[in-house]
Amino acid sequence: MKYVWDPFVRIFHWSLVIAFAVAFYTHASEWDRLIHVRAGYVAGFLLASRVVWGLVSTGYASFDSFPLNPIHAAKHLYRVMHGRAKHYIGHNPAGGLVIYAMLTIGLIAVGSGWLVYNDDWLIDEPELLQAAHHYATWGWLILVGIHVSGVLFESLVHKDNLIRAMFTGCKRVCKIDERQAK
Amino acid sequence: MKQTSILLAALLSFAAFSAQASVSNAETMIMIYSKQAKQANPDYTGPTVADGKAFFNRKIKLGKGKETACASCHTANPANSGKHIVTGKAIKPLSPAVNPKRFADFEKVEAKFTQHCNDIIGSDCTAAEKASYITYLLTEQTPSIKK
Numbered sequence: 465m466k467y468v469w470d471p472f473v474r475i476f477h478w479s480l481v482i483a484f485a486v487a488f489y490t491h492a493s494e495w496d497r498l499i500h501v502r503a504g505y506v507a508g509f510l511l512a513s514r515v516v517w518g519l520v521s522t523g524y525a526s527f528d529s530f531p532l533n534p535i536h537a538a539k540h541l542y543r544v545m546h547g548r549a550k551h552y553i554g555h556n557p558a559g560g561l562v563i564y565a566m567l568t569i570g571l572i573a574v575g576s577g578w579l580v581y582n583d584d585w586l587i588d589e590p591e592l593l594q595a596a597h598h599y600a601t602w603g604w605l606i607l608v609g610i611h612v613s614g615v616l617f618e619s620l621v622h623k624d625n626l627i628r629a630m631f632t633g634c635k636r637v638c639k640i641d642e643r644q645a646k
Numbered sequence: 647m648k649q650t651s652i653l654l655a656a657l658l659s660f661a662a663f664s665a666q667a668s669v670s671n672a673e674t675m676i677m678i679y680s681k682q683a684k685q686a687n688p689d690y691t692g693p694t695v696a697d698g699k700a701f702f703n704r705k706i707k708l709g710k711g712k713e714t715a716c717a718s719c720h721t722a723n724p725a726n727s728g729k730h731i732v733t734g735k736a737i738k739p740l741s742p743a744v745n746p747k748r749f750a751d752f753e754k755v756e757a758k759f760t761q762h763c764n765d766i767i768g769s770d771c772t773a774a775e776k777a778s779y780i781t782y783l784l785t786e787q788t789p790s791i792k793k
Contacts, residue, residue: 493765494719495712497733584736 483507508574530560537561573600672742672749682773698782743787
């Protein structure tokens with residue numbers, strides 16, 4: 465067993481799941497508008513905190529441990545398809561790319577929602593803002609889909625329950641890439 | 647001075663034109679909805695301001711126990727700015743005679759009717775209700791004096 469996800473990351477992760485689920489569930493009705501807005505502010509606060517934590521923390525939560533590199537991400541996916549992917553303890557390069565995309569699009573979704581709600585004081589373009597909020601949020605939902613598929617795929621391939629790892633913080637880590645060592 | 651007045655005249659006519667464009671769009675929508683209402687009911691006699699006004703102010707009680715009318719948020723005078731009863735946020739005037747951005751795009755209006763009617767009233771509005779609703783909104787052209 466290896467301790468991978470620190471308490472901040474775990475609390476952040478599941479709080480964001482809840483905040484986003486609440487915001488999504490309440491997005492359509494005027495009656496739920498206040499709950500939707502508050503859930504969005506919570507999500508925005510969580511995302512911003514995660515960015516700060518990525519900058520200041522050490523270990524697998526740090527941005528240094530999963531550098532943004534789309535070429536490495538593509539190479540990783542290529543290797544996965546050929547069954548000879550390197551095993552990463554924290555985020556693999558493809559997963560890391562999705563994380564950066566989720567942080568960025570998530571903040572855009574919250575920021576645009578914030579401007580939609582306060583359309584009278586910064587940008588008075590309700591339709592443009594609503595469109596931005598709409599597309600950013602659905603883009604985010606697609607990223608959630610990719611994220612979850614990646615987690616399930618890696619859980620199956622490495623026979624390691626990554627969802628449990630996000631609760632306990634511990635991953636069962638196999639000996640780092642015997643195939644690579646050959 | 648002459649140049650300024652020409653510019654002013656141009657601006658004014660542009661403003662008048664854009665307001666006019668919105669009103670004619672709203673009128674087109676009334677025609678479309680009246681046609682739909684006539685198709686649904688051959689005895690339909692056309693939209694009326696009275697029906698629209700009654701619909702606008704009619705209080706509807708939803709299953710959630712909240713009793714609301716269109717006027718709850720949009721105020722009794724749709725030419726005024728409204729106030730969202732849940733969030734307290736300001737809402738721009740609903741009457742297309744005052745706010746040219748309202749009822750300017752049929753597809754958006756249709757989508758908004760579907761969403762808003764189901765959300766606030768609990769069921770979709772009929773074409774006859776929509777026709778009278780816009781007919782009434784067009785008659786409200788003067789914002790009340792602010793308190």
